[in-house]
Amino acid sequence: MKTLVLVEHDGQSVKDATLAAVTAAGKLGEVHLLVAGENVGAVAGEAAKIAGVSKVHVADDAAFGHGLAENVAPLAAELMGHHDVFVAPATTSGKNIAPRVAALLDVMQISEILSVEGPDTFTRPIYAGAAIATVKSSDAKKVITVRGTAFDKAAREGGSAEIENVASTGDKGLSNFVSAELAQSARPELTSAKVIVSGGRALGSEEQFHALIDPLADKLGAGVGASRAAVDAGYAPNDYQVGQTGKIVAPEVYVAVGISGAIQHLAGMKDSKTIVAINKDEDAPIFQVADLGLVGDLFKLVPELTEKL
Missing domain, CATH: 3.40.50.1220 (TPP-binding domain)
Structure with a gap:
């Protein structure tokens, strides 16, 4: 199986949430990464070094500059023609993009998995974590979000993945970036x-x-x-x-x-x-x-x- 992991980044470096998603994806098969953004050469280079990754797909276009889900999801859905599983961190960004990918592929999303029990079987929390459900998917293509606290983080060094540029699917015109008000703190995130x-x-x-x-x-x-x-x-x-x-x-x-x-x-x-x-x-x-x-x-x-x- 080939997995496609959405790389969460800030335009400069790969965020930690991606590393847990890579670990989860590695339990399903060959790991490919998707880096979408504008001027993300440095991010792609860093992603290629992550242990366990064999290929990094890079879509460098202004349409992906702010990570708008309406633009990133069609790109991911198109790349899923050559992949079996789409994996995203269960973060604000991942939760925004993954359901759209699932809808475009016409499959059910499996949310916030805690473990991989098999190629089509996973555990996930229900009732605010009071119970753990084991779910099995019969969908040919799978869309998964990963709870980062449930998996060890993949090593940032040790990999030497191939970097491949992919064609942009462009701006779909469904949304526009207006502004971002980000809280700044000297304390750890x-x-x-x-x-x-x-x-x-x-x-x-x-x-x-x-x-x-x-x-x-x-x-x-x-x-x-x-x-x-x-x-x-x-x-x-x-x-x-x-x-x-x-x-x-x-x-x-x-x-x-x-x-x-x-x-x-x-x-x-x-x-x-x-x-x-x-x-x-x-x-x-x-x-x-x-x-x-x-x-x-x-x-x-x-x-x-x-x-x-």
Whole structure:
């Protein structure tokens, strides 16, 4: 089988989410990559070095400059004439492009796989991760998104793939890039951070959130996350949200401050290697998944912890 993996990039380098998708694709057969963008020679060169990749298809055109799904999906669908499986990271971009590819191929998408059980059999979470389903697809062509926390990242070095330029399918005229407002932070990005400190609604206000969470995160060199309740209350911006409707993370250490542990939040962080919970309610669900738990007033415990680090 030949797999076609969508390379997620920022125009300069390959993002980590792609590396997990490459690992998943390698369990299905020969791995080819698709690099779509404008002036992406450097990205293609980096992609060719990823271990386990045999070919990199490069579509360099202004139509792909901002990664518009309406333009990238027809390109991927056309290349699927020579591939059996389309694989995309289960990121915002991947979730935008993959369903369109599936629709163009008239097949069912298999979303956020956790493992590859066979050439047509996979596991994926359902009910916010409360259960794991094993699914088998009879489609001739398969479209899959990969949950990055479930697979090891392929090595960035060690490969020597062939780079092949492919013809652009052009601008379909269905959408236009207007602008992008990107949050800038000196802290690690959530999906790649090794340590994450997240705050919940119990912090009480935006001022308290930043006054308690930010110093602790700075001491740990950590990324900052938040529960949906904290985001909805305006304590933190949307890009901080961890959970079923936010970002799926699996850092080495996850510190949950004032987070009760609703199943939707647990779905986004329960694969973390070590989970530390700070909550005054000893019966909070978060303690059921925590490796270390501190029961007490977070307004006293967090400053003390920060001071001692």
